[in-house]
Amino acid sequence: xxxxxxxxxxxxxxxxxxxxxxxxxxxxxxxxxxxxxxxxxxxxxxxxxxxxxxxxxxxxxxxxxxxxxxxxxxxxxxxxxxxxxxxxxxxxxxxxxxxxxxxxxxxxxxxxxxxxxxxxxxxxxxxxxxxxxxxxxxxxxxxxxxxxxxxxxxxxxxxxxxxxxxxxxxxxxxxxxxxxxxxxxxxxxxxxxxxxxxxxxxxxxxxxxxxxxxxxxxxxxxxxxxxxxxxxxxxxxxxxxxxxxxxxxxxxxxxxxxxxxxxxxxxxxxxxxxxxxxxxxxxxxxxxxxxxxxxxxxxxxxxxxxxxxxxxxxxxxxxxxxxxxxxxxxxxxxxxxxxxxxxxxxxxx
Amino acid sequence: xxxxxxxxxxxxxxxxxxxxxxxxxxxxxxxxxxxxxxxxxxxxxxxxxxxxxxxxxxxxxxxxxxxxxxxxxxxxxxxxxxxxxxxxxxxxxxxxxxxxxxxxxxxxxxxxxxxxxxxxxxxxxxxxxxxxxxxxxxxxxxxxxxxxxxxxxxxxxxxxxxxxxxxxxxxxxxxxxxxxxxxxxxxxxxxxxxxxxxxxxxxxxxxxxxxxxxxxxxxxxxxxxxxxxxxxxxxxxxxxxxxxxxxxxxxxxxxxxxxxxxxxxxxxxxxxxxxxxxxxxxxxxxxxxxxxxxxxx
Numbered sequence: 282x283x284x285x286x287x288x289x290x291x292x293x294x295x296x297x298x299x300x301x302x303x304x305x306x307x308x309x310x311x312x313x314x315x316x317x318x319x320x321x322x323x324x325x326x327x328x329x330x331x332x333x334x335x336x337x338x339x340x341x342x343x344x345x346x347x348x349x350x351x352x353x354x355x356x357x358x359x360x361x362x363x364x365x366x367x368x369x370x371x372x373x374x375x376x377x378x379x380x381x382x383x384x385x386x387x388x389x390x391x392x393x394x395x396x397x398x399x400x401x402x403x404x405x406x407x408x409x410x411x412x413x414x415x416x417x418x419x420x421x422x423x424x425x426x427x428x429x430x431x432x433x434x435x436x437x438x439x440x441x442x443x444x445x446x447x448x449x450x451x452x453x454x455x456x457x458x459x460x461x462x463x464x465x466x467x468x469x470x471x472x473x474x475x476x477x478x479x480x481x482x483x484x485x486x487x488x489x490x491x492x493x494x495x496x497x498x499x500x501x502x503x504x505x506x507x508x509x510x511x512x513x514x515x516x517x518x519x520x521x522x523x524x525x526x527x528x529x530x531x532x533x534x535x536x537x538x539x540x541x542x543x544x545x546x547x548x549x550x551x552x553x554x555x556x557x558x559x560x561x562x563x564x565x566x567x568x569x570x571x572x573x574x575x576x577x578x579x580x581x582x583x584x585x586x587x588x589x590x591x592x593x594x595x596x597x598x599x600x601x602x603x604x605x606x607x608x609x610x611x612x613x614x615x616x617x618x619x620x621x622x623x624x625x626x627x628x629x630x
Numbered sequence: 631x632x633x634x635x636x637x638x639x640x641x642x643x644x645x646x647x648x649x650x651x652x653x654x655x656x657x658x659x660x661x662x663x664x665x666x667x668x669x670x671x672x673x674x675x676x677x678x679x680x681x682x683x684x685x686x687x688x689x690x691x692x693x694x695x696x697x698x699x700x701x702x703x704x705x706x707x708x709x710x711x712x713x714x715x716x717x718x719x720x721x722x723x724x725x726x727x728x729x730x731x732x733x734x735x736x737x738x739x740x741x742x743x744x745x746x747x748x749x750x751x752x753x754x755x756x757x758x759x760x761x762x763x764x765x766x767x768x769x770x771x772x773x774x775x776x777x778x779x780x781x782x783x784x785x786x787x788x789x790x791x792x793x794x795x796x797x798x799x800x801x802x803x804x805x806x807x808x809x810x811x812x813x814x815x816x817x818x819x820x821x822x823x824x825x826x827x828x829x830x831x832x833x834x835x836x837x838x839x840x841x842x843x844x845x846x847x848x849x850x851x852x853x854x855x856x857x858x859x860x861x862x863x864x865x866x867x868x869x870x871x872x873x874x875x876x877x878x879x880x881x882x883x884x885x886x887x888x889x890x891x892x893x894x895x896x897x898x899x900x901x902x903x904x905x906x907x908x909x910x911x912x913x914x915x916x917x918x919x920x921x922x923x924x925x926x927x
Contacts, residue, residue: 309756309759309760312756312760313760313763313764316760316764317764317769320769320772321772324772324773445905445912446901446905448908449904449907449908450900450901450905451854451857451858451900451904453861454901457876457893460885461893465885465888562765563762563763563764563765563766566765566768567765567766567767567768568767570767570768570862571858571861571862574862575880586862589862589863590863594775597772598772601768601769601772604765605764605768608763608765612763
């Protein structure tokens with residue numbers, strides 16, 4: 282069946298099936314957060330027995346990390362987690378902390394709180410990922426749709442192989458290649474960092490320009506790879522759509538090829554493409570972490586890397602929880618919007 | 631007017647048919663060739679060069695590619711060529727193991743979920759969807775950093791497999807759903823076959839193309855996750871795998887020091903690996919769903 286009548290089906294939202302669907306999705310959202318938080322809680326305790334905090338701090342001190350105030354840290358946490366309390370009480374306390382966004386203190390940078398450290402790094406990552414993903418999704422879908430059209434110029438087919446190669450490569454691998462050719466061989470772009478060493482982040486135009494300059498290569502390595510995979514996906518969808526009966530019918534009725542392409546083909550091929558976007562958010566986030574590490578970009582990814590090398594458990598867990606939360610949130614939003622484009626989705630689950 | 635009898639076709643030899651198949655599926659041929667190249671490096675390499683050069687302090691460090699060390703050496707005295715020879719089989723092993731386990735679990739769950747339906751289906755489906763939303767690499771990071779001591783490569787494979795089952799479950803389930811109401815399944819039921827027999831005798835043979843495509847996809851995802859974990863430094867530190875080589879090359883700032891061969895070698899191997907897996911998966915997709923062939927190459 283073709284969804285050609287109306288562009289966005291606003292009236293769907295007001296009806297009962299949509300409300301049931303929305304409730305189901307919100308429930309799944311809560312479930313995801315709960316599962317991730319629980320993994321974060323139980324895993325360290327399973328791995329090292331009764332008192333994870335003391336053993337971690339002990340490890341940290343033994344490996345020569347420079348921590349001041351270690352006793353205060355242990356005391357603060359013992360009180361917070363109530364380590365003398367039974368496990369289920371600790372668990373409930375932990376869940377409450379998660380709900381109120383209290384992610385605790387960072388071990389390596391005590392007395393900085395995990396939330397503070399994340400707050401500094403988060404905007405960089407959001408800006409980079411958000412713009413790169415949206416840009417490549419839109420452009421990739423357009424290119425892919427065009428590649429799937431019967432009346433396209435045949436020369437465009439030469440794009441197919443490069444796009445395929447690009448889409449198969451992990452982001453950070455492309456990042457390494459880009460840095461070598463554009464930042465090392467030629468100095469058109471900076472090697473690492475989000476901004477020039479020596480300048481401090483502030484809201485001035487020069488700084489914004491500098492930050493932009495530094496973000497071109499990381500953004501490119503994300504965009505080029507994603508472009509390839511979105512384009513390929515959209516092309517596949519277009520091909521599947523073209524086999525549908527309503528396409529032949531429209532052609533038989535004499536609808537112009539352009540209209541068939543846009544309003545009958547592309548519009549319906551878009552739907553699985555948006556689903557694919559929602560499903561691939563997790564992968565994109567994971568890969569972006571590595572990209573940031575390769576470029577030394579001051580976002581969540583580098584923060585995570587530093588916390589891994591510095592064995593800063595609370596920071597690791599905090600970041601992972603945050604990322605899971607964001608992805609689940611975006612997926613939820615996409616899922617709630619999706620029925621506006623294709624109301625059938627409400628019934629299929 | 632007489633109608634000519636159809637001329638008997640010359641029976642085609644296996645070779646002719648294979649050539650025709652190859653011409654029809656160029657992606658498969660190229661993909662298998664590239665993968666075969668990598669496998670050859672990994673399994674034939676030890677006979678051609680000295681693979682123990684992959685250990686640190688085997689050759690003079692920081693050499694660019696020359697007649698002695700064909701692909702150069704890193705700062706710890708490992709020969710890059712030996713690293714390739716040792717690392718590719720490691721990566722492939724982990725990928726195939728984790729991908730295989732993930733596919734097996736995913737297929738079983740997908741078959742049960744799709745065919746039996748009902749509450750079981752809802753449970754399995756919801757579990758798969760929830761796990762899909764969670765970014766796998768990050769869970770891996772949590773697990774890997776929580777384990778005290780070094781992580782062996784088998785543990786990584788198991789952990790990766792435990793996160794690789796979701797996508798095959800979804801694919802197989804949707805296929806089974808469409809196959810459930812097909813005539814041959816009805817016939818099998820009328821013939822008195824029970825659920826298990828139907829699954830094994832009717833469903834699985836028809837699922838083989840999808841299983842093959844999912845397997846290659848699962849292997850690709852497993853390799854991606856493994857290399858990602860290793861590149862972050864959470865893998866077994868003494869293993870000469872591709873991911874660890876990348877980790878060391880970043881750690882020792884090979885980019886800034888102009889030691890391009892250090893990162894370029896594993897990168898080239900990884901690119902070839904992923905492109906070959908992608909081509910094979912794409913070709914298998916086309917075999918499973920011939921409509922995809924219509925446009926393009």
